[in-house]
Amino acid sequence: MDTQTRQATAAPPTAPAGAKLLASGVERQFISGKSRVHALGPFDLRVADGEFVCLVGPSGCGKSTFLRIVNGLLPPTAGTLDLWLDEGRADTSMVFQDYGVLPWKTVLANVRFGLEMAKVPRREANERAMEWIRRIGLSGFEKAYPATLSGGMRQRVSIARALAVQPQILLMDEPFAAVDAQMRVVLQEVLLKVWEEDRRTVIFVTHSLEEALVLGDRVVVVSARPGRVVSDITVPFGRPRASDVRRTPEFAELHQNVWDVLRDEVQASLAAGTEAS
């Protein structure tokens, strides 16, 4: 079992070989009026190029806040986050929890959105969008409006839109939280298959430990608010990986071990919740 607890030590500012992302002491506080919420950190994380990292932790532990900081939607209030990026490709793109699919655009127009923002010529944008619609399994629905699609299909639109810009770092914020359990398994398989094709760097936030273990190269357990790294587990299952890895006894054992760590954090956040109310 490769379980280790990382200490919150400041990492050196130089780029470690092959690193894509390095967070050192990243913190985020929210101030509204007189109240102050310490949402995240100090948070330290190193992600290698091409690595699939899953963050799991209780609700409100700041996982999403971290993704938003990586995406540049939100500045940290302390610490630094370094990204080593190549020229000529989109930096990051995000799959949002509530899909973020624009209801007034067709499936094709939604998937094409990021390409249009990047000023890709119309013809090429259409071709690339169509290609991603095919890969994600939505062929035939190009002209449909999101309101006519199921939740699972809408989330596929959102994933295709994020992937179509070929981001160097794909950020996924509980992308499957709102779809049913069966659809979840299907979408995880779709994601694994699509990811295998080019193995880009992914940071995947989820509530589900099982999902994290099925998808990730590493699973990072985040503490109750303010979120810190409690445990950083290297997932021993090989690649390419199918989602039925979850039926092996090794999976069950690993799940149990990590769950013991995670449960304490969930209980801590529950306790904090009762104090606050």
Add this chain to the structure above:
Amino acid sequence: MTQILQKPPANGRLVRREASATPERAAVRRRRRRVIEIVLGFGAPVLLFVVWQVAATSGAVNPLFFPPPTEVWKAALELVESGELFEHLWASLTRVLIGCAMGVVTGVAAGIALGASRWVRATLEPLLSALYTVPKLAIFPLLLLIFGLTDTALNVAIGMTVFFFMWVSTMAAFLAVSPGHREVAQSFQAGPWLTFRHVLFPAALPQMFIGLRMSVSVAVLMMVGVEFTQANKGIGYLIWYSWTLFQAPRMYVGIVAVALMGLLLSNAVKWVSLLVLPWARVEIEGGDRNLL
């Protein structure tokens, strides 16, 4: 904040995101921004007056039509001292408030009726939509025939204008209540009244308040219009009467008074709505988002 620091060895770049300011600094910055916003809000009209003053005294514009603000201020002081201004303001404000009250009560009632019942909507919507487009000033002579040369005719004219604004916004608000919220009431077997009281009406309120804000503005507009033609008191009357006597400064006093009245009424509605609907003011990370 994102900044590109240096070229890493590979053909790429390092992007660093770090704190632009401590939370305390950010809070200070937010407060400072608020102050600047207020200064700008007041500064723009002040600047306008300064430019106007310079233009009028230097002779760039004809002071007969554009008397310098100092002249207007003098006229305003005279009107205040003689008590005329308050008399006019009071007359106009009463008309606007009575007109609004009539329009809001009838408009909301119609909006609810049409928003709640498919049959009522089918029966009355085409008719009301047609009447909506008729300028209310065009019917004003008819109102004068019916009510005589009384304040009632003026109040009703203002009320009719407000009625249509409130009708449309209320009806639209009721039709826009999400099916999910309606089903909550249905699943708990709420009757029509309880559904209305606990789900439909609260859900519709934010949009109705937006309608009310527009209503007070058009009520002021209509008030000036009807006072031009038929009144011997009121701000509209003051403007019109000053024009006929070629007293441009007094005219401007009236115009500014109307602008301020509209501003105050519209802001009053906004403040009331924020007070009455705390839930429609949702705080999100780093700022306020508002349904109002």
